[in-house]
Amino acid sequence: MxxxxxxxxxxxxxxxxxxxxxxxxxxxxxxxxxxxxxxxRGMTPGQIEAHIRADTSWNRPSWKLGQGSAAHAFSEEEVLDPLDLLKGAAKARARSRARQRREEDSRAEAPQALKYPLGVLDLGWPVSMDELKTRYKDLARRHHPDTNGGDRKAEERFKGINIAYATVRAHLVATAGRDGMARSA
Structure with a gap:
């Protein structure tokens, strides 16, 4: 001075x-x-508000709770546990692998036109209309663009899920019509 x-x-x-x-x-x-x-000094109230909001998250991007890459639930199957500290996680993984093999084997028996759509929906064959609807609702809820913040990959996955659902549903409705059973879709 x-x-x-x-x-x-x-x-x-x-x-x-x-x-x-x-x-x-x-x-x-x-x-x-x-x-x-x-x-x-010299900032508008809007600029001040934006600066304070950015500072609350250390100027890093943030997401609403339950969204983003950490939104999926914890699964013991994703954890390597060679000492079996989780008591049974290895057995659960073995059961899961066996179930996946059974589903892959059952998918092999599916009609050729349904193998890819069933793979997209992660369903085995044969499949009931109720199983199809339940799986579709779960996948649609998880991959809908509105629940993923407009993510383009989620939107493309959602489109594929819709096409796969329509394909399998059409086959089940046609098969039910031939068999004389009335099923609602």
Missing amino acids: HGCDQPAGYRAPRSRDALNKYFWFCLQHVREYNANWDFY
Whole structure:
């Protein structure tokens, strides 16, 4: 400060855009400078609000609770547990692998036109209309673009699920008509 003979041992930021560049003052003048300094000077209320919101998440992107990549539920099958600390997770994984093999084997018996759609829906063959509807509702809820923040990959997956559902449903309705059984779709 001009005319001050005290040692300048205290720093104060030059501006909000240059917080790592400093003015150096004596104790009396740094107190005076800090008392008059306003970080938000020159900003509109909207800019101030946006700055405060960005600071609450450390200027990192954030998502609503239950969305984003961490939204799926915890599964013991995804955890490697060679010491069996989770007590039975290895057995559950073995059962899961056996179930997947059975589903793959049963998918092999499906009509050729339904193998890919059943794979998209992750269903085995034979499948009932109720199983198909339940699986479709679950997948539609999980991959709908509105629940995934407009994600393009989720939208494409949702389109594939719709096509697969329509294909399998049409086959089941046609088969039910031939067999003389009335099924609702």
